[in-house]
Amino acid sequence: MTAVEQRFREFKMPDVGEGLTEAEILKWFVAPGDTVTDGQVVCEVETAKAAVELPIPFDGVVHELRFDEGTTVDVGTPIISVDTDPGAGEAAPQAAPAAGEAVAEAPAAAPESEEKEGRQANLVGYGAAPASTKRRPRKPLPSAQRSAPTPSAAAPAPRAPAPAPAPARPEAAPELNGSGRPARPLAKPPVRKLAKDLGIDLETVTPSGADGIITREDVHAAAEAVQAARETPVAAPATAAQGRERRVPVKGVRKATAQAMVNSAFTAPHVTEFVTVDVTRTMKLVSELKQDPELAGLRVNPLLLVAKALLVAIRRNPDINATWDEGNQEIVYKDYVNLGIAAATPRGLIVPNIKDADAKTLPELASALGELVGTAREGRTSPAEMSGGTITITNVGVFGIDAGTPIINPGESAILAFGAVKLQPWVHKGEVKPRQVTTLALSFDHRLVDGELGSKVLADVAAVLERPKRLITWA
Structure with missing residues (x-):
């Protein structure tokens, strides 16, 4: 160094x-x-x-x-x-290229003032990046401007092009379009492949070769023109909705979420099951817990009991808490639960998780949920808090939504959607009465979770929420 x-x-x-x-x-x-x-x-x-x-x-x-x-x-x-x-003063300018480096395509010598100006900022390790050795192909100069080869050149003298072989059978002259050009652009197969790779329609390329043949340079020039057009703002026509549209680059959290959801949706075969359940007793218990001194100052809401119900269901059906290892063709069963909670933030959807949620008491779980939500809303969630999740809850009910078909968080096997709790007519003890009712939806990866296991987990969650005393008897 x-x-x-x-x-x-x-x-x-x-x-x-x-x-x-x-x-x-x-x-x-x-x-x-x-x-x-x-x-x-x-x-x-x-x-x-x-x-x-x-x-x-x-x-x-x-x-x-x-x-x-x-x-x-x-x-x-x-x-x-x-x-x-x-305190060491100005550093020395960057050294000249070592012998043997490519200089054949270097431009003519610049004036001394320009040369100094171009070098003085290029200190070793920073400044302008060195020119890449991969150069874009240069357009050939007209024949009149091409310099003759030097006597010392090793290349053989140019030969006149061989006459084209006669066709095996007479062919009609190429059909011309309205502009006098052949109806089908003339180009050699390698040039056609290049145009296809670059997404260039040969119909739009102006040929420069003999007899109207499109060359590689013509294709590159067309590609550069297309790229320049894309980068140049185009004035909207008078009929466009000027000032009524917004374009926002997709990046950061939203870009990662989009990629993850696409990968999950088209990698894991999703199955979603639904159940509608009377949660009147759970809502009553939430009201009572808010008055409990043990939970004073903590976030107590229906989501807390939904989370606890899911943890009980996982304890009774532990195989749901797993992941599919595609590389090793293995199912990895996990003896811990890192419970993810989908959170909407100004930067997009994130899924932080509560580490070892299955080992926490109800007050500890309430505290962890409150901290998780608060941190997410403030944009202070760390990458570590969003890594290693095993199963997720998404609370769509806060938006007044009854149910949905949630997409599994990558690396997990299932996700539970908790819908809105609404007062509805319900048959209770043989009579139709107004009851607090909600819908639960469980999406699971059918590669490792079959219908029986997924159904048992969803049924257990519903049973706990219908009769929350099961939190004690099933724990």
């Missing part, structure tokens, strides 16, 4: 979760010229799971912030450079 590399250190975007590949820079807390110390938070980033503050692991003076706020950066990419020895 050179002295310059030792002096100017780079802080790279770390993997702050489990296998995350990118993060968005939400806010910088420092600027070039600021002094930073080991452990000081320099920025806040949003991963696919949560917003996280990043501390820098060394001392120095901020030399450069590599990316603006709002930029999504791949893990492992340098995001900030720090001068760890600011």
